Amino acid sequence: MSLADRFITHTVENQATPLADYDAFATDPALQEALQREGGGWARDQVAAYGPIAGGELLHLGFQANEHKPVFKPFDRYGHRIDQVEFHPSYHRIMELGVRHGVPNFAWRHADRPGANVARAALAYLHMQPEQGNNCPLTMTYACVPTLRKQAELVRDWLPRVTASEYDGRPVPAWHKAGNTIGMGMTEKQGGSDVRSNRTRAHPVGSGGPGQLYELVGHKFFFSAPMSDAFLVLAQAAGGLSCFLLPRHLPDGSLNPVRIQRLKDKLGDWSNASSEVEFHGAAAWLIGEEGRGVANILEMVALTRQDCLIGSAGIMRQALVQAIHHVRGRRAFGKRLSEQALMKNVLADLALESEAALALAMRVARAVGASDSDPTEAAFARIATAIGKYQVCKRCVPMVNEAQECLGGLGYVEENILPRLYRQAPLNSIWEGSGNIQCLDLLRALQREPATGQALLAELRSVAGEHRLLDGETRSIEQALTDSGHLETRARHLTGRIALALQAVQLLRTGHGASPSCSSALAWAASTASISAPCLPPRRLMR
Ligand SMILES: Cc1cc2nc3c(=O)[nH]c(=O)nc-3n(C[C@H](O)[C@H](O)[C@H](O)COP(=O)(O)OP(=O)(O)OC[C@H]3O[C@@H](n4cnc5c(N)ncnc54)[C@H](O)[C@@H]3O)c2cc1C
Known part of the structure; x- marks a missing residue:
């Protein structure tokens, strides 16, 4: 017996192999049946194409995106306020795959076909299996569309980018990108479920009214995906609680004064950043009438x-x-x-x-x-x-x-x-x-x-x-x-x-x-x- 052989303590046996690189659609007959049964069968090819990605690349990326949590960078090296959150490249790649394959946009891009929302649900179901942290921005980008549609100017200026198949995670103004993501700000310290207790105030910059610019002063206690290109937020205007679209950058390209206070230290959902923010006179456009905020964001x-x-x-x-x-x-x-x-x-x-x-x-x-x-x-x-x-x-x-x-x-x-x-x-x-x-x-x-x-x-x-x-x-x-x-x-x-x-x-x-x-x-x-x-x-x- 060689010296080396004397120190072989054991051989590894009776261990399962890691589950990797499988086709999450082809191996899921219940999903295939449900897609067909609920009217999305015509999109089978698009959904099926996501199966190997959900059981392969996304699964690998998910581990990396959670191991390397997002990092809050309030200032640049020269002391300028930048309010940035840096994500690991795996996070951006997951976002890119989700957007390209339609997780936030398939239902809107095929809105003329019955069952488009079912096909989109199947895509989301596949996407949410291997990694859940970016469900938040992908979902909010999908979900904001009916509310955005309430304001004609926003439909014209924002909807094409919100429903685009391109993802661009750079911290540059939304209008310099082919595709945008959207976040949401309702919850405040004194009340989350009871949003009517929101205290953030909105003051019209000019005459006020639907589609007009307001300045927001206040805070949000939970504000996830703070690097989104814009946010739907609730704030109190003279006419009552109202819904606004708040862009990350002002029309002149400078940063909208949304000051990130800190990132939440969460039980899970690690790849997603959830922040606390203050609005220091942040610019936002009113969606619909003042006082209709809850109905509009609902x-x-x-x-x-x-x-x-x-x-x-x-x-x-x-x-x-x-x-x-x-x-x-x-x-x-x-x-x-x-x-x-x-x-x-x-x-x-x-x-x-x-x-x-x-x-x-x-x-x-x-x-x-x-x-x-x-x-x-x-x-x-x-x-x-x-x-x-x-x-x-x-x-x-x-x-x-x-x-x-x-x-x-x-x-x-x-x-x-x-x-x-x-x-x-x-x-x-x-x-x-x-x-x-x-x-x-x-x-x-x-x-x-x-x-x-x-x-x-x-x-x-x-x-x-x-x-x-x-x-x-x-x-x-x-x-x-x-x-x-x-x-x-x-x-x-x-x-x-x-x-x-x-x-x-x-x-x-x-x-x-x-x-x-x-x-x-x-x-x-x-x-x-x-x-x-x-x-x-x-x-x-x-x-
Ligand atoms: C990781 C994370 C990310 C989040 N991201 C966002 C975000 O991006 N944007 C955003 O706006 N919010 C966000 N939230 C906030 C979230 O939506 C709220 O936490 C949630 O709506 C509950 O509000 P709250 O925390 O104020 O709890 P509360 O409203 O205080 O509720 C506490 C408990 O009381 C119960 N309750 C409330 N009213 C009643 C009643 N009338 N009768 C019986 N029970 C009642 C609730 O069901 C709950 O169980 C996030 C939360 C988490 C954890």
């Missing part, structure tokens, strides 16, 4: 909430894929982990939860996309976005944890993506309206817009007769909705139940004909029904 918020739902479904899918890959590559007690009865049970639950999240997200995306032409779909989108965001974003946290556990100790180690997913998972349920706010939104919609309740019940009844347990749950939900007693106190329980029933409906829709998903639908319907009828044979999903 259209953006509705789309960002839709993306929270899609994003959480994406995180779930990534967690599931990692878990399955690992347990196939590792053995314990004489068998592969994937062949152990209890592990199969866990994986089945994870897969069900992931498919149900995707199915609901894609259904909501169809309704959102059809909202302009179909009032029933608009009503369904209005209510189902809140329901889906509440449920799927909340379920994402325990679901990722369960997937982590499938990897054992490795699931807790940073070289793996699971710890990053776990840190990211709670965020979608907090921002863009936390859980309670979604539940209150559901109640508000039911009370003020009766068409939303009708659209919801029509959706639940659309599969009537197909599954006994779901039929019973639908009747029970109808009854619960007519009982007005203590509605606010019951709102969380009610929202959760409706969400599960809606997910069961979507899975049953996938089960029409000979689809193999049929068994998922039945399993989900059974688990849904067990919520209201606990005496039924329990097949509960990780509860």
Whole structure:
């Protein structure tokens, strides 16, 4: 035995290989089916082209972008205020890929084709699986469009760049770039959910009014992606809370006085910079009438909430894929982990939860996309976005944890993506309206817009007769909705139940004909029904 051989302590065996360079679209039949089912099948080639990127380059870049967090540079070397945030090149490359493949713009560039928003949702779902930090700027850039459209000058001057397929991360004026990104500033220290408490003040520079220039004085406590080319912000004008477009640079090319105070030290979402800012007389154009700020920015918020739902479904899918890959590559007690009865049970639950999240997200995306032409779909989108965001974003946290556990100790180690997913998972349920706010939104919609309740019940009844347990749950939900007693106190329980029933409906829709998903639908319907009828044979999903 040589000296070197004497110090060979062990050989590495029975370890799974890293999951890398796979095609995230080709390996996802549930996504392919959903794209087709919800009307985006015509864009299959464009979506499919993103599959190998999402399972390849984006996965690699995601690790780099999170390892090298953004750095705040308040001054240049000579002491000039520059208020810059420097990102690692991997962040810019991820942005570039997302923009080029349509994550923020596909729905707008193909707006004349029904299903464009579904195809865009599929792209976003793929994009949000390997790296989540730049979902924030990509989503806000996508979501700002309906609000920008409220002001003709902005449509002319900004919309072409906001919906362009080019990304340019340089800190230069927006009009020197082929493509722009947009951020959003609503939350202030004294109130986030309750934006009517905003104190930032807006003073007209001239006569004031829609499309006119104002000066903003105040602050925002959360202001993500501060290197965006412009921001939709809320501020108090003489006529009340109003919505403005605030560019990063002034028309003369100098920096708009938006002073970054610091970057937030966040639990997760590391590749994205979230800042605190002050407006020192920052210039901004009024969108729409003074006093209509909440109504005008809410259209953006509705789309960002839709993306929270899609994003959480994406995180779930990534967690599931990692878990399955690992347990196939590792053995314990004489068998592969994937062949152990209890592990199969866990994986089945994870897969069900992931498919149900995707199915609901894609259904909501169809309704959102059809909202302009179909009032029933608009009503369904209005209510189902809140329901889906509440449920799927909340379920994402325990679901990722369960997937982590499938990897054992490795699931807790940073070289793996699971710890990053776990840190990211709670965020979608907090921002863009936390859980309670979604539940209150559901109640508000039911009370003020009766068409939303009708659209919801029509959706639940659309599969009537197909599954006994779901039929019973639908009747029970109808009854619960007519009982007005203590509605606010019951709102969380009610929202959760409706969400599960809606997910069961979507899975049953996938089960029409000979689809193999049929068994998922039945399993989900059974688990849904067990919520209201606990005496039924329990097949509960990780509860
Ligand atoms: C990483 C990160 C990035 C962010 N980026 C941005 C950004 O770019 N732009 C931006 O504007 N904001 C941003 N936010 C802010 C985010 O949208 C808010 O934090 C969120 O809306 C909640 O507001 P808040 O923090 O003031 O909490 P609060 O409004 O104080 O809410 C605290 C809790 O009270 C609950 N609550 C509130 N009202 C009621 C009620 N009536 N009944 C029952 N419960 C209630 C809420 O659901 C929540 O659970 C970001 C947040 C994070 C974490």
